[in-house]
Amino acid sequence: MLEHLDLNALIAAYGYWVIFIGCLLEGETVLILGGMAAHQGALQWAQVVGWATLGGILGDQLLFWTGRYCGARLLPRLKRHQAAIERVQGLIQRYPSTSVFAVRFLYGMRLVGPMVIGASGLAPWRFALLNVLGAAVWASLFVGAGYWAGEALQQLFGDLKPYRLPIVIAVVALVAVAALIRHWRARRKAPPSQGH
Numbered sequence: 001m002l003e004h005l006d007l008n009a010l011i012a013a014y015g016y017w018v019i020f021i022g023c024l025l026e027g028e029t030v031l032i033l034g035g036m037a038a039h040q041g042a043l044q045w046a047q048v049v050g051w052a053t054l055g056g057i058l059g060d061q062l063l064f065w066t067g068r069y070c071g072a073r074l075l076p077r078l079k080r081h082q083a084a085i086e087r088v089q090g091l092i093q094r095y096p097s098t099s100v101f102a103v104r105f106l107y108g109m110r111l112v113g114p115m116v117i118g119a120s121g122l123a124p125w126r127f128a129l130l131n132v133l134g135a136a137v138w139a140s141l142f143v144g145a146g147y148w149a150g151e152a153l154q155q156l157f158g159d160l161k162p163y164r165l166p167i168v169i170a171v172v173a174l175v176a177v178a179a180l181i182r183h184w185r186a187r188r189k190a191p192p193s194q195g196h
Contacts, residue, residue, distance in 0.1 A: 015043045016051045023055030024062075026110055028142055035146020039154070045147065049139045056104065056135035063114035064127050071119025081112045088116040096122055100130035104138050 015037055022030030031052055038045040066074070075085055088109055091099035100122070103113030117127060 016047060019043075019048055020051045020055040023052045023139070024059040027052065027056060027138075031139060031142035032146035032149065035143040035148075036150040036153075037146075038143065039147045039150030045143065049136075049143050052139035052143060053132075053135045056138055057131055060104065060114040060131050060135065061128065063111065064118040064124070064131070067115030067118025067120075068124070069118075071115055075112075075115065075119060078112065084109050084112050085116055088113045089120070092117055092120045092122065096120075097126070097130055100127055101134040101137075104134050 015034065019030055019034045031048075034043060034048040034052065035045075037043040038048050078085065087106075088099065088103060091102070099113075100117055103109050103117065106113070114127075114131075
């Protein structure tokens with residue numbers, strides 16, 4: 001039964017690993033949930049930010065090196081991401097340093113962005129420094145947003161312990177709906193493909 005599920009124990013046991021692995025990939029949802037868990041005392045705020053930063057750095061470094069060595073062959077095959085790839089290429093040409101910092105905050109560019117930057121020939125040391133700074137700011141902002149959301153919910157409902165599982169489900173559902181809406185809007189804005 002759901003009421004017997006000790007979500008706090010699960011979060012305490014696996015929370016930092018979930019945050020680290022989630023931030024290797026995308027991360028925003030897991031960061032918000034991590035911030036809420038820190039507000040509830042299930043995780044420590046500094047450790048959530050630290051593991052999130054580490055996951056964000058490592059994920060983007062791997063993508064950067066993938067782009068550096070395989071970008072010329074790989075990027076043309078990513079047909080679904082061509083609009084994002086072109087946007088990042090435009091950014092990197094005009095604002096090379098800013099694009100490294102900003103790409104993780106731009107929807108749809110978190111995965112392809114570092115690959116495009118790697119393929120652009122930007123110096124690895126420059127990417128690494130800006131990647132560390134960007135990951136730390138990104139992690140702090142999203143964990144802080146989750147912490148603030150936990151505070152707002154506590155003001156509204158009082159003790160959140162009975163509501164932990166519904167809150168987790170609601171946050172994941174809201175983020176999924178927002179992502180679907182953004183994806184749908186992006187598809188509507190995209191030019192029709194040739195041959196259709």
